[in-house]
Amino acid sequence: MRPPDLARIAAMKPDQTTLPAGTDVIRKGERGRTLFTLCKGWALRYHRLADGTRQILDVLLPGDTIGLGGVLLGIHAHSVQSLTAVSVCTLGIGQVVALTAEHPAFLQGLLRTQLEEERRADMRLTMLGRMGAAERVAYFAMEIHARLRRRGLASTTACPFPLRRTDLADAVGLSRVHVMRALRQLYLDTEARLHGGKLLVPDSARLAGYAGFSEPRVGRRAVL
Amino acid sequence: MRPPDLARIAAMKPDQTTLPAGTDVIRKGERGRTLFTLCKGWALRYHRLADGTRQILDVLLPGDTIGLGGVLLGIHAHSVQSLTAVSVCTLGIGQVVALTAEHPAFLQGLLRTQLEEERRADMRLTMLGRMGAAERVAYFAMEIHARLRRRGLASTTACPFPLRRTDLADAVGLSRVHVMRALRQLYLDTEARLHGGKLLVPDSARLAGYAGFSEPRVGRRAVL
DNA sequence: CGTAATCTTGACCAACGTCAATGTTCGTGG
DNA sequence: CCACGAACATTGACGTTGGTCAAGATTACG
Numbered sequence: 001m002r003p004p005d006l007a008r009i010a011a012m013k014p015d016q017t018t019l020p021a022g023t024d025v026i027r028k029g030e031r032g033r034t035l036f037t038l039c040k041g042w043a044l045r046y047h048r049l050a051d052g053t054r055q056i057l058d059v060l061l062p063g064d065t066i067g068l069g070g071v072l073l074g075i076h077a078h079s080v081q082s083l084t085a086v087s088v089c090t091l092g093i094g095q096v097v098a099l100t101a102e103h104p105a106f107l108q109g110l111l112r113t114q115l116e117e118e119r120r121a122d123m124r125l126t127m128l129g130r131m132g133a134a135e136r137v138a139y140f141a142m143e144i145h146a147r148l149r150r151r152g153l154a155s156t157t158a159c160p161f162p163l164r165r166t167d168l169a170d171a172v173g174l175s176r177v178h179v180m181r182a183l184r185q186l187y188l189d190t191e192a193r194l195h196g197g198k199l200l201v202p203d204s205a206r207l208a209g210y211a212g213f214s215e216p217r218v219g220r221r222a223v224l
Numbered sequence: 225m226r227p228p229d230l231a232r233i234a235a236m237k238p239d240q241t242t243l244p245a246g247t248d249v250i251r252k253g254e255r256g257r258t259l260f261t262l263c264k265g266w267a268l269r270y271h272r273l274a275d276g277t278r279q280i281l282d283v284l285l286p287g288d289t290i291g292l293g294g295v296l297l298g299i300h301a302h303s304v305q306s307l308t309a310v311s312v313c314t315l316g317i318g319q320v321v322a323l324t325a326e327h328p329a330f331l332q333g334l335l336r337t338q339l340e341e342e343r344r345a346d347m348r349l350t351m352l353g354r355m356g357a358a359e360r361v362a363y364f365a366m367e368i369h370a371r372l373r374r375r376g377l378a379s380t381t382a383c384p385f386p387l388r389r390t391d392l393a394d395a396v397g398l399s400r401v402h403v404m405r406a407l408r409q410l411y412l413d414t415e416a417r418l419h420g421g422k423l424l425v426p427d428s429a430r431l432a433g434y435a436g437f438s439e440p441r442v443g444r445r446a447v448l
Numbered sequence: 449c450g451t452a453a454t455c456t457t458g459a460c461c462a463a464c465g466t467c468a469a470t471g472t473t474c475g476t477g478g
Numbered sequence: 479c480c481a482c483g484a485a486c487a488t489t490g491a492c493g494t495t496g497g498t499c500a501a502g503a504t505t506a507c508g
Binding site: 029032047049050053055057068069071072073074075077078093096097100101104107108110111112114115116117118119121122123124125126128129130170172173212216217218220221222223224 | 253255256271273274277278279281292293295296297298299301302317320321324325328331332334335336338339340341342343345346347348349350352353354394396397436440441442445446447448
């Protein structure tokens with residue numbers, strides 16, 4: 001979303017709530033009554049399968065919205081859980097309706113954001129379908145680092161990384177044990193590593209090349 | 225999109241083009257100047273990686289739109305190729321702008337459609353990250369069958385399936401050879417099989433159970 | 449200081465990929 | 479109608495990648 005949209009949302013003085021790590025924000029199957037915006041902290045969007053395994057669909061960072069699908073389609077198709085302590089802004093459906101009625105560009109902003117997320121989802125699908133273990137981990141780390149950098153939440157060579165090995169495994173489609181092997185390999189190949197809840201990337205270009213990652217391109221955008 | 229939206233689009237008398245199988249509809253990196261709607265035939269949305277491998281991101285069926293991301297974000301991040309002979313409606317950016325200006329609900333329809341696609345993408349990600357070979361093929365087949373059924377393009381026990389083994393492999397993240405093994409296994413377990421360009425599903429519930437597939441739920445939807 | 453959670457590693461096994469050979473289908477020209 | 483070739487399907491043998499099990503090591507925290 002663009003700054004003007006954010007200003008409009010702020011003007012509605014939405015409720016702000018703080019939640020500890022490990023709290024469910026939305027649960028699969030619930031009715032979608034609220035649109036959240038993540039202000040501080042990280043959250044995980046995931047599916048839990050019948051056999052107990054989990055697939056992490058996306059990592060939600062400060063500034064991301066939570067629960068739009070549930071609001072517009074009626075029922076949440078996935079769960080979201082806080083990974084760290086978080087603070088979220090909450091907008092009831094009524095407020096969302098008011099916002100779109102008053103500012104038509106808001107809806108367009110949502111669509112644009114959604115399309116950007118589709119692109120990241122496409123890349124993640126490609127990574128799961130076609131890359132080896134170390135490259136998957138590399139890509140995943142790279143993507144998070146780039147997203148944080150764009151939001152001014154990371155330096156060039158490091159960023160916070162509160163995911164545990166298990167979370168990482170559930171995100172990149174590997175077992176916890178194999179993630180360890182992939183991390184060692186990755187360190188040998190690119191010197192990137194996890195340490196003390198931080199991702200350290202001494203040579204970002206090298207990691208990007210290793211992962212086949214490239215910054216999303218932007219051209220002139222249509223304004224509807 | 226809902227029927228009234230379709231009626232509006234029809235009212236603009238968009239150009240309709242016919243293309244043979246194997247034609248590029250949009251290419252990664254191009255400027256997005258046109259929004260297409262697939263009227264007849266199938267197309268594939270995919271990424272091609274540096275090493276020549278391909279990941280199919282989605283199968284596009286009659287009624288699906290093509291190229292929205294490129295239009296709103298400036299540049300296409302993926303390619304789309306016709307799988308069969310297709311006919312597509314084309315809307316220039318100007319027509320899209322006119323449409324949204326005149327009918328605000330159009331934009332909302334696009335967002336809703338996009339959110340539905342996100343759900344399918346989430347399921348595909350889960351399938352690649354957490355399922356075995358036969359289950360992946362089962363899920364993929366099941367999803368296509370269900371989508372065609374919802375559009376009245378398939379019977380309960382069969383549907384067209386023009387993908388070759390290679391396409392299927394590139395969609396579910398397996399090698400062509402292993403897809404064969406998975407298909408044999410799938411036939412033994414569920415009696416579902418591919419034959420003569422058709423997908424045959426004698427027992428749809430059994431296949432759905434095998435794949436962990438469930439129809440998307442709908443609740444009351446917010447109207448913005 | 450002790451307990452629980454998480455991380456880390458080695459040994460072994462199953463799933464999947466690669467290679468290469470053979471079969472099948474289908475369109476094309478004689 | 480048949481012969482031929484090209485693309486695609488199918489299968490077996492074998493190598494590689496990643497999963498599972500189980501045992502310590504380390505960290506976080508009361």
